[in-house]
Amino acid sequence: MADGGFTAILGPNGCGKTTLFKVIARRVAPKSGSIRLNGRPITEYSSRDLAREVAVVAQESSIAFAFTAWEVVLMGRTPYLGRLQTESERDYEIVRGAMELTGTLPLRNRPITDLSGGEKQSVMIAQALAQESGLFILDEPTQHLDLSRQLEMMELLKRLNSEGTTIIVVLHDLNMAARYADTLALMKEGRVVGTGIPAELLTPQVVREVFDVSARVDIDEETGRVRIEVLEADLVRR
Amino acid sequence: MPKNIFIPILGLMLLGALVLAGAVGAVRVSPGEIISASTAIFTGTDSLSAGEFIWLRVRLPRIILSAVVGASLAISGTVLQGLFRNPMAEPYIIGVSSGGALGATLVLMFGQGLMFLSLSLPVFAFLGALAATGLVYGLSRVDGRISTTTLLLSGIAVSSFVSALIALLMTLHGEDLYAVFFWLMGSFSARNWGHVRMILPFFVVGFAVIFFYYRELNVMLLGDDKAAHLGVDLEKAKPVLLAATALLAGAAVSVSGLIGFVGLIIPHIVRLIIGPDHKTLIPAAALGGAFFLLVADIIARTVLAPTEIPIGIVTSLFGAPFFIYLLRTRRRTIGSS
Numbered sequence: 001m002a003d004g005g006f007t008a009i010l011g012p013n014g015c016g017k018t019t020l021f022k023v024i025a026r027r028v029a030p031k032s033g034s035i036r037l038n039g040r041p042i043t044e045y046s047s048r049d050l051a052r053e054v055a056v057v058a059q060e061s062s063i064a065f066a067f068t069a070w071e072v073v074l075m076g077r078t079p080y081l082g083r084l085q086t087e088s089e090r091d092y093e094i095v096r097g098a099m100e101l102t103g104t105l106p107l108r109n110r111p112i113t114d115l116s117g118g119e120k121q122s123v124m125i126a127q128a129l130a131q132e133s134g135l136f137i138l139d140e141p142t143q144h145l146d147l148s149r150q151l152e153m154m155e156l157l158k159r160l161n162s163e164g165t166t167i168i169v170v171l172h173d174l175n176m177a178a179r180y181a182d183t184l185a186l187m188k189e190g191r192v193v194g195t196g197i198p199a200e201l202l203t204p205q206v207v208r209e210v211f212d213v214s215a216r217v218d219i220d221e222e223t224g225r226v227r228i229e230v231l232e233a234d235l236v237r238r
Numbered sequence: 239m240p241k242n243i244f245i246p247i248l249g250l251m252l253l254g255a256l257v258l259a260g261a262v263g264a265v266r267v268s269p270g271e272i273i274s275a276s277t278a279i280f281t282g283t284d285s286l287s288a289g290e291f292i293w294l295r296v297r298l299p300r301i302i303l304s305a306v307v308g309a310s311l312a313i314s315g316t317v318l319q320g321l322f323r324n325p326m327a328e329p330y331i332i333g334v335s336s337g338g339a340l341g342a343t344l345v346l347m348f349g350q351g352l353m354f355l356s357l358s359l360p361v362f363a364f365l366g367a368l369a370a371t372g373l374v375y376g377l378s379r380v381d382g383r384i385s386t387t388t389l390l391l392s393g394i395a396v397s398s399f400v401s402a403l404i405a406l407l408m409t410l411h412g413e414d415l416y417a418v419f420f421w422l423m424g425s426f427s428a429r430n431w432g433h434v435r436m437i438l439p440f441f442v443v444g445f446a447v448i449f450f451y452y453r454e455l456n457v458m459l460l461g462d463d464k465a466a467h468l469g470v471d472l473e474k475a476k477p478v479l480l481a482a483t484a485l486l487a488g489a490a491v492s493v494s495g496l497i498g499f500v501g502l503i504i505p506h507i508v509r510l511i512i513g514p515d516h517k518t519l520i521p522a523a524a525l526g527g528a529f530f531l532l533v534a535d536i537i538a539r540t541v542l543a544p545t546e547i548p549i550g551i552v553t554s555l556f557g558a559p560f561f562i563y564l565l566r567t568r569r570r571t572i573g574s575s
Contacts, residue, residue, distance in 0.1 A: 025463075025467065026466070027463050027466075046471070047466055047469045047470060047471045047472075048469040048471070049469075050469070051467060051468050051469030052469070054467075055467070056467040058463065058464070061460070061461070061464065062461075063459070063460055063461075064323060064459075065323075065459045065514040066513060066514055067456070067459070067513075067514055067515070071456075071515060072460075075456065075457050075460065075468060076468065078453060078457055078468045078469050078470065079468060079469035081453065083450055083451075083453070084450065131468070
């Protein structure tokens, strides 16, 4: 995957995108092959070093202990803190910045157990931001968010990307993915069946093959974005 | 209650309890005797009055021991609740209690030859505790990693098995039943400086190690995956924390028998007031545990003086209703969702 790119992984349920996510995030070992980061296999990195390079935001985060949102985001600085070190002003600044970017600063003194799903998600993304890593991997980051917050989140990711952070997101919304990602990777039944830029990769045939729906794909005249309009389910093929 | 004043308040409470504990007891010791006994530590302890002797050789080590044991159990409970992310976790689930009990039972039943060493009982109890924990730990390694679920289940399995062994021994060797039972209920009676010397190094080491792992403990509360993604080396942190906990709890069990409730409830109470950040939680739990057990021991030895109530009974009898009260008034904020 290219450095500085914005890649979205898409596919129907069960296609393996979450498994792929787990393999990239080093939660699960791949059955064959290996993942490399900057040329080195990720298995060679220590947990600390990897945490400085890669920030991972999983789909579900159930935290059962009443840390405040601020404390949770501050934990994002863990890869940089030695055992006998305490957090510095700079750490606090980074946390503040991360929370401002994600709109979570007003929540900072609230216990995380009191927050809604969307608020929690935003706090976890702020925590990932605090890791100051070059690569962000997210699994369905917009899942619990309102439409407006979904767009805000994607805009934030786009902005981070333009400032140099490489982004890999697993998404389920085709249009969202087409709008924000430079590159798409489509998966079906455990395999990557196509990669490319949205405008080239997404054709009605491809959409039918991967998602079992017939769809109209065109380019919006005003915005230049690829627009996929799902027409009807096409399960005859099965 | 703001965090910053809670720990000093706990410290003051502990100090007050220590003073009270030193002053009261089955035998009356006058303040004058206390002072002269304290100075005798430095000037020479050859000619002590009965009161001075009682205070210096019996009461002082006892109150220090109860404070240290209370702190050890509370810290162990805190760490295990964090490691298992389970509010029901307490020091005995990793096998410490049953192992320690087996060691003590063996000595009480068959160790007449060893009894000249007054510390043979604690030593064997300690070895038993460590052996059982080691077994539980060994059983819970899956593919070289520690699965907390397996740890929990192994702990239950090993504890059940060892408890059954103890019960078998008790049926086969019924003469020492009372001694074993009394030990199992926990006690600080007839404890001396030897016991304090035994637990102190383990307490200091255990506390220091656990305290300096406070960041890992905090982050591990977010889940194993998230902790790993934030750079925590779980394969190092978990064994270290488990070992420190085993040392603390094992040493506590070996010098005082099984004292329940402290390791489970004190962490909860302290967490309710001070929050889940282990940087303040660990010291606060230590102070809270020390205070609680010190007061419990005062009650145990004064209420029915000169008879002593086994301290395990006191901790449960007075601790449980208090905790129920806390549960009812603070239902929303207790531990987990």
